[in-house]
Each structure stands twice: as structure tokens, then as C-alpha cells.
Amino acid sequence: MEQFVIEAKKRSETGKKAARLIRAEGRIPAVVYDEAGKSTAITVESVQFNKAWRSITSTTLITLDVEGKKCDAFIRDTEYNIIKDEVLHADFFAVSNKKPVVRTYKIQYQGTPAGVLKGGFMVKHVPEIKVKALPKDLPARVVIDVSNVNIGDVFRVKDIDLGKGVTILTNGEDSLVSVAPAR
Numbered sequence: 001m002e003q004f005v006i007e008a009k010k011r012s013e014t015g016k017k018a019a020r021l022i023r024a025e026g027r028i029p030a031v032v033y034d035e036a037g038k039s040t041a042i043t044v045e046s047v048q049f050n051k052a053w054r055s056i057t058s059t060t061l062i063t064l065d066v067e068g069k070k071c072d073a074f075i076r077d078t079e080y081n082i083i084k085d086e087v088l089h090a091d092f093f094a095v096s097n098k099k100p101v102v103r104t105y106k107i108q109y110q111g112t113p114a115g116v117l118k119g120g121f122m123v124k125h126v127p128e129i130k131v132k133a134l135p136k137d138l139p140a141r142v143v144i145d146v147s148n149v150n151i152g153d154v155f156r157v158k159d160i161d162l163g164k165g166v167t168i169l170t171n172g173e174d175s176l177v178s179v180a181p182a183r
Contacts, residue, residue, distance in 0.1 A: 004052035005063040005070075008032075008042040023088070030090040032064065032073065035099065042066055042092075049090065053078065059103050059138045064092055072097060072135060095135045102132045102169065105139075107176060111147030115179030120151040123178050129157060130169040137165040146177050154178040 008030070011022070019029045027043040034040075052062055053075060064073040071094045079089040095101065106128045113122050129142065139162055149155050158172030 003063060004056065004060075005065055006044050006048055006052055008044045008064055008066045010067060011041045011043050014041060019089070023086075028087055028090055030092060032066065032071075032092045032094050033076070034094045035096060040066070044090065046087065050087065053087065053090075057140050059105070060140050061095075061135055061138070064094065071095075074135070097134055097136050100132050100134050101138070102130060103138060104128050104130050105142040108141055108143045109177065110143050110145045113146045113149040113177070113179050115149055115151035115153065118151060119182045120179040121182065122146070122149075123180050125175040125177065126157065126170065129160070131162060131166055132169055133162075133166040137163070139163070139166065144176065149177060149179050151179050151181050 011018075011029070022029045022043050026046050028046050028049055030042050030044050032040045032042055056062065056075070058074065061072045061074065064071050073092040073094045075090060076093040077091040078087050080086070081088050107126070109124075113120070116122050131138070142160065142162065144155065144160060146155060154175050155177040156172065157168060157170050157174045157176060160168060160176075162168065
């Protein structure tokens with residue numbers, strides 16, 4: 001996956017008037033929060049931010065370059081104007097890659113279960129899982145291949161392999177997908 005770098009500049013002025021002037025320059029007002037809770041007001045270029053924001057998930061690390069000082073960060077939140085189709089404000093969360101974080105992933109399914117091809121129907125049970133890992137080890141998304149699930153089979157949380165360094169916190173016996181016989 002492509003590593004996005006977003007260049008930022010520190011800012012001293014805050015408030016509505018300052019935000020309007022920043023947006024008129026083609027930039028977005030933003031804030032970076034670190035793990036200690038300290039915040040820094042910044043601006044980012046809107047085209048560069050939008051390219052990254054529209055291409056990544058909430059668990060994708062980006063590199064934030066604040067006037068030459070680089071750090072890994074997540075885009076935590078955005079304020080978006082749906083009428084003008086523009087981001088008004090962004091919040092970043094800078095991480096050190098030394099402390100593990102907990103994230104929730106929606107399960108994405110790939111393939112058609114073998115049992116469905118034989119006349120059964122797929123039943124989805126748990127829609128999401130929680131994982132714990134260092135930020136650099138987090139997967140972008142959790143996609144499971146259900147093409148080998150037959151009628152009467154169950155795909156459980158413990159059957160997911162997310163790689164080394166990633167711990168699944170959801171109960172391993174929870175069912176994700178099963179294929180029930182036709183009635």
C-alpha cells in the first residue's frame with residue numbers, strides 16, 4: 001500500500017476568521033494530538049490531504065511532515081461540508097509506534113461460499129472484531145475469504161490470520177460466517 005506523506009505548517013492564529021482565510025489559500029486548518037494529549041495547530045494543503053483522505057482507512061498510518069519534523073499519524077476525524085464537497089477541518093493523532101493501540105475493524109468478505117453454490121445461504125454473525133497491535137503493524141482492512149465454507153461449516157474469529165504482531169481481542173470462538181442448508 002502506498003505511504004502517504006502530508007506536509008503541514010504550524011499556525012498561530014485560530015478562530016473562524018483565520019480558518020476562512022486559511023481555506024481561501026487552498027489549505028485546511030487542522031490539529032495534531034500526541035499520545036500525551038498535547039495539541040499543535042497546523043494547516044495542510046487541501047489537494048494533498050484529500051488525495052490521502054479519500055484513499056485510506058481509519059487505521060492507515062500516514063507520515064505527517066510538520067515543517068521538516070516527520071511523525072506517523074492517523075487521521076482521527078474530519079469536519080466535512082457535504083454541499084461544497086470539501087473538508088473544513090482535520091484532526092490527526094500522532095503515534096510513537098512504541099505503545100500498542102486497539103482498533104475495531106468491520107469484516108469484509110471475499111468470494112462465494114461453496115455451500116451457497118450447493119443451495120445453502122450464508123449467515124453473517126459478528127460484523128466487526130477488535131485487534132491490538134503497534135500502529136505500524138495494523139492491517140489496512142480485514143478481508144476474509146469465505147469460498148471454502150460449506151453447508152454446516154462455520155468460519156470463526158480464531159480462523160483469521162492477521163500476521164505477526166497483531167492480537168485479536170474478540171473471542172476466538174465467535175462465529176463470523178456460517179452456511180445454513182436450504183429450507
